[in-house]
Amino acid sequence: METSFTPIASLFGGALIGVAAVALMAFAGRIMGATGILSGAALIRKPGDTDWRIALIAGMVTAPPLLWLVTGSLPAVEVPVSTVSLVVGGALVGIGVTFGGGCTSGHGVCGMARFSVRSVVATLTFMAATFVTVFIARHVVGG
Amino acid sequence: MRLVVIYFIGLTFGLGICISGMANPAKVINFFDLFGTWDPSLMFVMGGALVVTLFGYRFVLKRPAPVFDTRFHLPTARDIDAQLVGGSALFGVGWGLAGFCPGGALPALGAGRWEVAAFVAACLAGMLIARFVKDAMGRSPQTA
Numbered sequence: 001m002e003t004s005f006t007p008i009a010s011l012f013g014g015a016l017i018g019v020a021a022v023a024l025m026a027f028a029g030r031i032m033g034a035t036g037i038l039s040g041a042a043l044i045r046k047p048g049d050t051d052w053r054i055a056l057i058a059g060m061v062t063a064p065p066l067l068w069l070v071t072g073s074l075p076a077v078e079v080p081v082s083t084v085s086l087v088v089g090g091a092l093v094g095i096g097v098t099f100g101g102g103c104t105s106g107h108g109v110c111g112m113a114r115f116s117v118r119s120v121v122a123t124l125t126f127m128a129a130t131f132v133t134v135f136i137a138r139h140v141v142g143g
Numbered sequence: 144m145r146l147v148v149i150y151f152i153g154l155t156f157g158l159g160i161c162i163s164g165m166a167n168p169a170k171v172i173n174f175f176d177l178f179g180t181w182d183p184s185l186m187f188v189m190g191g192a193l194v195v196t197l198f199g200y201r202f203v204l205k206r207p208a209p210v211f212d213t214r215f216h217l218p219t220a221r222d223i224d225a226q227l228v229g230g231s232a233l234f235g236v237g238w239g240l241a242g243f244c245p246g247g248a249l250p251a252l253g254a255g256r257w258e259v260a261a262f263v264a265a266c267l268a269g270m271l272i273a274r275f276v277k278d279a280m281g282r283s284p285q286t287a
């Protein structure tokens with residue numbers, strides 16, 4: 001499935017992600033990491049530390065309807081993989097980010113921005129693993 | 144007030160994810176498909192997010208404390224261990240299979256598609272399994 005190259009929208013969207021990460025640190029003193037936000041909100045461990053995560057997720061989920069109100073269309077969500085890939089992939093993501101201590105937002109953006117060596121190692125590792133997986137799925141098994 | 148501000152921060156993050164294309168698995172997988180239908184857009188997402196966060200953090204972390212808390216909650220782990228590398232590798236395999244990462248999927252939930260809900264449910268199941276294994280190994284989870 002082809003997708004069009006969108007450098008301006010992607011750069012602008014990326015900058016917004018950065019603004020949100022900086023704002024969350026400035027106001028709440030927290031890392032904008034989707035792994036910790038999701039696990040902390042849904043799989044409660046420390047009571048009393050979930051309200052800000054739920055507020056954050058509520059804001060995130062409002063973005064597509066708001067875009068729909070403003071532009072007249074929902075953002076594109078095209079799923080080019082089978083349901084099995086989606087579910088197996090989802091479970092591996094959940095296991096991986098828990099052991100790895102973060103994902104694209106936590107390690108890839110916030111951690112790298114703090115020059116954390118752990119985050120640089122994690123980001124290089126998952127980017128390489130994703131690249132290899134997509135290559136195998138598209139050109140070895142699926143090709 | 145605190146939760147209202149945090150809500151709008153979440154909204155900003157969600158708008159960034161949706162506008163940048165990170166909520167679209169087809170676009171994400173194409174970024175990694177260098178030898179197929181390559182779409183380099185994600186480089187611009189990461190670049191934009193990193194530059195803003197890098198400069199923003201330098202400014203923010205010089206302050207004594209955040210507005211709504213007494214201190215900045217920064218990760219303290221320093222070791223490069225098998226859990227970090229192995230976990231990140233597994234995450235990459237899952238990301239390549241599904242096309243969603245947690246940060247892309249959460250805002251995408253608002254688009255009302257069952258595929259996103261299925262991914263997030265599987266992801267939570269994976270987190271529970273990993274937590275169980277980690278607890279059995281006698282170490283508590285750390286999150287960046």
